[in-house]
Amino acid sequence: MRLRIDxxxxxxxxxxxxxxxxxxxxxxEIEGALAKIxxxxxxxxxxxxxxxxxxxxxxxxxxxxxxxxxxESALDACVGYMDVPAETALQRRIDRMLPDDIVIHRVxxxxxxxxxxxxxxxxxxxxxxxxADDPATAPMDPxxxxxxxxxxxxPLDVDAMNEAxxxxxxxxxxxSFATPNPGGTTIRxxxxxRWDRVPVRPLVPSAWNQNQNRERTTGEDRSDxxxxxxxxxxxxxxxxxxxxxxxxxDASGLTASVSAEPVGQPxxxxxxxxxxxxSPAYVTPTAESGLLALTIVADAFxxxxxxxLVGASIKVGLGKRSVDWFRGKVAVPKREGETGPIAPQGLTxxxxxxxxxxxxxxxxxAIRAKRTL
Numbered sequence: 133m134r135l136r137i138d139x140x141x142x143x144x145x146x147x148x149x150x151x152x153x154x155x156x157x158x159x160x161e162i163e164g165a166l167a168k169i170x171x172x173x174x175x176x177x178x179x180x181x182x183x184x185x186x187x188x189x190x191x192x193x194x195x196x197x198x199x200x201x202x203x204e205s206a207l208d209a210c211v212g213y214m215d216v217p218a219e220t221a222l223q224r225r226i227d228r229m230l231p232d233d234i235v236i237h238r239v240x241x242x243x244x245x246x247x248x249x250x251x252x253x254x255x256x257x258x259x260x261x262x263x264a265d266d267p268a269t270a271p272m273d274p275x276x277x278x279x280x281x282x283x284x285x286x287p288l289d290v291d292a293m294n295e296a297x298x299x300x301x302x303x304x305x306x307x308s309f310a311t312p313n314p315g316g317t318t319i320r321x322x323x324x325x326r327w328d329r330v331p332v333r334p335l336v337p338s339a340w341n342q343n344q345n346r347e348r349t350t351g352e353d354r355s356d357x358x359x360x361x362x363x364x365x366x367x368x369x370x371x372x373x374x375x376x377x378x379x380x381x382d383a384s385g386l387t388a389s390v391s392a393e394p395v396g397q398p399x400x401x402x403x404x405x406x407x408x409x410x411s412p413a414y415v416t417p418t419a420e421s422g423l424l425a426l427t428i429v430a431d432a433f434x435x436x437x438x439x440x441l442v443g444a445s446i447k448v449g450l451g452k453r454s455v456d457w458f459r460g461k462v463a464v465p466k467r468e469g470e471t472g473p474i475a476p477q478g479l480t481x482x483x484x485x486x487x488x489x490x491x492x493x494x495x496x497x498a499i500r501a502k503r504t505l
Contacts, residue, residue, distance in 0.1 A: 133207070134242040135200045135219065137162075137181070142233040143192040144278050144477065150186050158193075158234060159183070165229040169222065170206045184248045184484040185255050188436065190476030192279055195237075197484045199248040245493025246486075250500055254323060255433060256483040259426040259442045263288045263449075273419055280423060281478035288424060288449030290327050296448045296458035297325040297426075300441065305505060307465025309441050310434030318465065319503040320437065324429040327445070332421040427482075431499070436473040443474035 139162075147155040151163060159181055166172075166179035183198040210221040223239040230236070245251070260279060262272045263286030272282050300306075303321045310318040426442055444461060447453040453470075461471055487495050 133202060133204050134246060135202060135207070135222075136238075136240050136242040136246060136248065137198050137200060138237040138240075139196050139198070140194050140235050140237060141192065141196065142278065143187055143190050145233050146189065148187055148189045148191070149183055149196075158187075161230060161234060162198075162226070165226050166200070168229065169210060169225045170202065171209075182248050184252050185433065185481055187479075187481055188439070188473075188476055191439075191479045191481070192477075193481040195483050196481055197248045197252070197486075199242055199246060243489040243492055245489075245496065247492070247496040248484075250496035251486055251492045252432070252499075253485045253487055253495065254429050254431055255481060256427065256429045256485075257433070257438050258480050258482050259428075259438065259478045260420070260480070261288070261424045261426075261446070261478055262422075263424050264422070276419060276423075277477070279477055279480060280420075281475055283446060283450075285450050288327075288446065289451065290329065290424065290449065292451075292455055293327045293445045293449040296445050296455045297327070297441070299459045299462045300325050303503075303505060304462055305465040306434060306437050306441075306462070307467055308461040308471050309444065309467075310437035311467070312434060316434075317503050318434045318437070319505055320430050320432055320434060322428065322430045324427065325441070326428075327424055327426045327449075330420050330423045330425055333418050335416040335418050439473035439476060439479060440471050442478070444471050446474065 141158050143158070145156065146158050146161075149158045151157050151159040163179050163181055166181075170179060172178050179200060179202070181198040181200055184196060185193075187193055187196075207218045207222060210225055211218050212221065214221045214224070216224075219239045219241060223236050226236050226239070259281075260276075261281050261283050262276070263283045264271060272280075300322045301324070303319065305317070305319045307318040310320075312318045426445070428438060428441070444453070444458055447470075448455060448458050486492065
């Protein structure tokens with residue numbers, strides 16, 4: 133029978149996904165644990181995982197998917213004393229054996245025709261960058277160094293970067309930015325690629341929404357009870373998405389503030405009153421506030437493709453290369469040093485999408501065909 137395994141990992145301590153004889157890899161760690169749990173004989177067949185996307189050295193996954201073929205009797209033996217389904221028992225046993233930088237989210241019976249690699253419709257990656265030019269306003273948080281790349285010389289020209297990336301949308305040969313697998317191609321279909329600034333949001337939005345319709349000693353009074361503070365800080369609003377109040381509205385129904393108090397500085401207090409609790413004296417933003425993030429979605433990615441596109445677009449954002457230079461690299465697929473991959477730590481596989489169950493087998497069959505332009 134076939135199992136689907138959903139998982140996540142911090143790639144910083146791994147030499148990528150794919151198993152290698154003498155190196156620590158994600159696949160090697162999980163298959164080693166499975167061999168013990170399933171009691172695979174040393175001289176017999178070993179558990180083998182097939183993954184949706186083979187991440188490179190240092191690349192992370194917030195949502196990775198793989199499948200495992202296993203005898204049902206071996207799976208049932210995992211239950212032991214536990215009063216849970218066999219898949220849940222296997223998940224618990226794997227979790228207990230794996231290191232802290234791998235987490236199994238779910239083990240489930242795969243639908244008929246499911247293939248973690250070939251059934252996938254698309255993969256979504258995000259690359260996170262800190263391009264702060266003024267450390268006083270948007271400093272690099274050292275806690276994020278494991279999954280955010282610091283870029284000096286910023287801020288980056290986001291408009292130019294997105295103008296360049298527009299050339300990647302559609303079916304192209306990304307030979308300038310990727311290395312083909314043996315017998316494969318670098319032809320891929322990119323469905324979405326865009327750099328965006330992460331809004332500055334409070335860590336605890338409810339702190340901004342308490343004691344509605346109370347007067348404030350300072351700050352902006354609003355009928356919906358929100359006190360605006362900290363430039364760029366995004367706070368909850370009761371107004372419909374798409375309608376602007378103070379500041380600008382984003383798709384989540386949050387509006388950016390316009391007052392003078394910076395994030396990380398003491399905020400205004402509510403008027404004293406026996407039944408009125410004070411608002412926080414300090415505005416704590418979310419850790420990723422102010423970062424620059426590339427979201428890129430494609431049917432699949434060739435080796436080093438995302439990191440090479442990131443590196444090339446950052447050169448455009450720094451003014452070192454032009455948008456036309458980037459477009460030329462897309463138009464003429466030729467691998468050379470200027471379009472090599474950037475550092476891996478900023479890259480995370482965020483999501484893998486699959487079609488409805490009754491289309492899984494057909495999708496797998498279609499995607500196995502060699503891509504052509």
